[in-house]
Amino acid sequence: MKIRKAVIPVAGKGTRFLPATKQIPKEMIPIINLPMIHYVVEEAILSGIEQVVFITSSGKQAIEDYFDRNFDLEDFLVKNGKIKELELVRKIGNMVEVTAVRQKEQLGLGHAVLCAKDIIGNEPFAVILGDEIVLGKNPVIKQLIDVSTQNKDASVIGVMEVDPQETYKYGVVKGQFTDATKRTMKMEAMVEKPKPEVAPSNLATPGRYVFKPEIINMLAKEQDVFAHVFEGNRYDTGNIEGYLNATLEIALLNDATSETMRNIIKDKMTKFNIK
Ligand code: UTP
Numbered sequence: 392m393k394i395r396k397a398v399i400p401v402a403g404k405g406t407r408f409l410p411a412t413k414q415i416p417k418e419m420i421p422i423i424n425l426p427m428i429h430y431v432v433e434e435a436i437l438s439g440i441e442q443v444v445f446i447t448s449s450g451k452q453a454i455e456d457y458f459d460r461n462f463d464l465e466d467f468l469v470k471n472g473k474i475k476e477l478e479l480v481r482k483i484g485n486m487v488e489v490t491a492v493r494q495k496e497q498l499g500l501g502h503a504v505l506c507a508k509d510i511i512g513n514e515p516f517a518v519i520l521g522d523e524i525v526l527g528k529n530p531v532i533k534q535l536i537d538v539s540t541q542n543k544d545a546s547v548i549g550v551m552e553v554d555p556q557e558t559y560k561y562g563v564v565k566g567q568f569t570d571a572t573k574r575t576m577k578m579e580a581m582v583e584k585p586k587p588e589v590a591p592s593n594l595a596t597p598g599r600y601v602f603k604p605e606i607i608n609m610l611a612k613e614q615d616v617f618a619h620v621f622e623g624n625r626y627d628t629g630n631i632e633g634y635l636n637a638t639l640e641i642a643l644l645n646d647a648t649s650e651t652m653r654n655i656i657k658d659k660m661t662k663f664n665i666k
Pocket of ligand 1: 520
């Protein structure tokens with residue numbers, strides 16, 4: 392079944408990024424010249440999503456505004472002959488249909504998704520965390536939609552391998568692989584932040600989901616739920632280490648900045664005597 396809507400929770404307070412997040416949403420902090428949320432919405436669009444539902448809270452208006460038209464800015468760019476910049480700004484304003492729902496109290500991710508209940512209605516939908524970026528040839532949500540289609544439109548959770556010693560940082564899945572390549576499994580359970588000695592696997596859930604609408608009411612009791620080991624490089628940009636990692640790697644991957652970044656790294660290695 393076609394999946395048209397993606398719920399993107401962005402209502403969190405972003406305390407790990409204070410004081411920047413005192414005034415700007417974490418999801419608007421840029422990686423190079425694009426805010427984090429741009430990468431996330433781009434993944435949704437490349438996966439065929441037509442409507443993005445942001446779950447927001449007070450102080451998060453900038454996220455909706457970013458994906459809206461800004462006629463003052465467009466006028467200014469026209470008057471100053473900045474045509475390339477004008478096209479860029481207009482393109483973002485027309486990228487996708489955006490809806491926003493308020494999560495009045497930050498009661499966690501499950502509650503955030505529930506806030507989209509009325510907008511989702513009786514349709515399957517994707518959930519994408521607003522502060523996790525995954526880069527790769529095939530967008531993750533698209534990979535999960537494909538697995539869902541192959542399994543009678545079942546719900547599918549994106550998982551990735553993590554260091555077995557670090558399972559305590561993640562939700563970890565238990566299940567049996569259903570394919571020879573060992574990428575897709577039928578899920579039996581999900582264990583929240585298990586210690587390495589009791590973790591059922593080292594497959595963790597970094598925030599990519601495709602859900603049947605019923606999940607909202609019963610969260611995987613009697614339905615098949617699959618986990619799929621997705622392809623792509625994932626960056627947890629909600630913490631400073633992940634953010635630095637993403638910034639450096641994206642600059643190295645991007646043709647426009649790669650050479651500059653290489654030269655900066657070489658220079659810093661000499662200057663700070665890094666071997
Ligand atoms: P995080 O766990 O990163 O929480 O949420 P946070 O509040 O944004 O950041 P810290 O931990 O205080 O630094 C993961 C995603 O889920 C959203 C966040 O906005 C983030 O994109 N979220 C979290 C909600 O929308 N509502 C919530 O109640 C909690």
